[in-house]
Amino acid sequence: MSIKGKAYVMGAFEHPTREAPDKSTPQLHAECMRGALADAGLTKDDIDGYFCAGDAPGFGALSMADYLGLRKLSHVDSTETGGSSYILHVGHAAEAIAAGKCSVALITLAGKPRTSPPGGGPRGSGGFAAAPEAGFENPYGGSTHNTYGMCAVRHMHEFGTTSEQLAWIKVAASHHAQWNPHAFLKDVVTVEDVVNSPMIATPLHRLDCCVVTDGGGALIVTSPEVARRLNRPRVKVIGAGEAPKGTYGGKVDLTFSGAAWSGPKAFAEAGVTPTDIKYASIYDSFTITVLMQIEDLGFCAKGKGGAFVADGNLISGVGKLPFNTDGGGLCNNHPTNRGGITKVIEAVRQLRGEAHPKVQVKNCDLAIAHGTGGSLGTRHGSATLILERE
Amino acid sequence: MSDAKPAARKIAAPAVNTETEKFWKAAAEGKLLYGWCLACSEAHYYPRSFCPFCFSDRVEWREASGAATVYSYSIMYRSPTGPYTIAFVELAEGPRILTNIVDCDFEKIAVDAAVKLVWKPSDGGTPVPLFTLG
Numbered sequence: 266m267s268i269k270g271k272a273y274v275m276g277a278f279e280h281p282t283r284e285a286p287d288k289s290t291p292q293l294h295a296e297c298m299r300g301a302l303a304d305a306g307l308t309k310d311d312i313d314g315y316f317c318a319g320d321a322p323g324f325g326a327l328s329m330a331d332y333l334g335l336r337k338l339s340h341v342d343s344t345e346t347g348g349s350s351y352i353l354h355v356g357h358a359a360e361a362i363a364a365g366k367c368s369v370a371l372i373t374l375a376g377k378p379r380t381s382p383p384g385g386g387p388r389g390s391g392g393f394a395a396a397p398e399a400g401f402e403n404p405y406g407g408s409t410h411n412t413y414g415m416c417a418v419r420h421m422h423e424f425g426t427t428s429e430q431l432a433w434i435k436v437a438a439s440h441h442a443q444w445n446p447h448a449f450l451k452d453v454v455t456v457e458d459v460v461n462s463p464m465i466a467t468p469l470h471r472l473d474c475c476v477v478t479d480g481g482g483a484l485i486v487t488s489p490e491v492a493r494r495l496n497r498p499r500v501k502v503i504g505a506g507e508a509p510k511g512t513y514g515g516k517v518d519l520t521f522s523g524a525a526w527s528g529p530k531a532f533a534e535a536g537v538t539p540t541d542i543k544y545a546s547i548y549d550s551f552t553i554t555v556l557m558q559i560e561d562l563g564f565c566a567k568g569k570g571g572a573f574v575a576d577g578n579l580i581s582g583v584g585k586l587p588f589n590t591d592g593g594g595l596c597n598n599h600p601t602n603r604g605g606i607t608k609v610i611e612a613v614r615q616l617r618g619e620a621h622p623k624v625q626v627k628n629c630d631l632a633i634a635h636g637t638g639g640s641l642g643t644r645h646g647s648a649t650l651i652l653e654r655e
Numbered sequence: 656m657s658d659a660k661p662a663a664r665k666i667a668a669p670a671v672n673t674e675t676e677k678f679w680k681a682a683a684e685g686k687l688l689y690g691w692c693l694a695c696s697e698a699h700y701y702p703r704s705f706c707p708f709c710f711s712d713r714v715e716w717r718e719a720s721g722a723a724t725v726y727s728y729s730i731m732y733r734s735p736t737g738p739y740t741i742a743f744v745e746l747a748e749g750p751r752i753l754t755n756i757v758d759c760d761f762e763k764i765a766v767d768a769a770v771k772l773v774w775k776p777s778d779g780g781t782p783v784p785l786f787t788l789g
Contacts, residue, residue: 394670395672397701398701399669399670400670400671400672400678400679401669401675401700401752404666404783405666405741405753405754405755405783406664406731407741412741414731415727415728415741416727419727422766464730465732466729466730467728467730468729469729514690514699514706514750515689515698515700515701515751517751519743643753
């Protein structure tokens, strides 16, 4: 069963805070829900589907649904694929709506890794000790920085990618962030700024990395019938793909991401190609994440991502593929270290024509939101979503 | 800048379970084991009770020679205990495994460089397999 045209994203809200020392994590979820409901023009009691992931505290969907006062739920889904979860949830919500399981689905994310590490982070960290790979990986000090660094080293080795090319991704994000009053980093940076910033994990410099922020976001996905009743621009879900990727018993290949599998599924379902896309939200935990996903989604040939992103090709109004016009995780917001939901939110803004005028893409009628969650260098979830303005 | 050398990074003790106990007992004797499938003749790592390629349970442990090459690596500078290098190395027997490269000039590490097995004690646990240049 295709989900094409079976559901609409009718509410989107990005929490404006980047530091929330005086709020609890559940409270942030509730504020995001309030914002998304207001955006859609719906109320709490319209919600009959609830989606959350590993950042939801306590017993996940059970604790949160009870806390949020969601009393009319007929469908819950707490699929956890790291930061890609919330992009995947839109596809799952569309499936559930198409199957008649619910008609108004809420998706929430929130957390406060900036002001209350580590307890405010995702639940389940204790559970990692029981992961089958734990004994064979935990002793080695793997982190997001150095495992993504390994992907970049291998990409450079195989394809000749350079640090300067990677830096262009941050440069483009910073050009967009300067117009976002909520962006954590608002200064425009140069390629030289990026490559001269301190080395964090070779070959990634400090400015190749995303920000760490508190905050969150929420989405409302509805049936076509509900969408038509609402007095809001309609953003239609037309394609979704998901694909986890792992280390495969020792046959790990760091040159590509799960986007190579989730992307083609989403494009096929939507019946469009990368050249049709007007705006791209691409998960940007690090510059290398963007580079690999752009290649894997088919915006350029494998190995040619470095040349593709250079010279401002990702800057709105300048290049061929405007991306992350809110400043992305690299400059704007990476709430609770899981940037997937903000990717959908900015795609919705673009399709509604509600992005900042300085970065709004003209005639933006087709957008992609893509995310990688977990670790690009070991095992990660990959989720691709294609959205169309109706 | 202080001249004081940071304390060496502690290697976390590996989680051991009933499925992997034999691997870590061998490690305590300086033997690096990998999985070998008698059904499809493929080597795999991390070891498990079945073959991740053909799902046969006709798997056995074999001892690696300790020779390997660097598949990829990253030198981690954001560390309170000083830089350390994480890597995937490709064992001579085939599998690519996550490890650290230690006791060498990090600037000389490169993709495809030859490395060899060394062992270091973990923090309160069994020794773990690491690699060094050469």
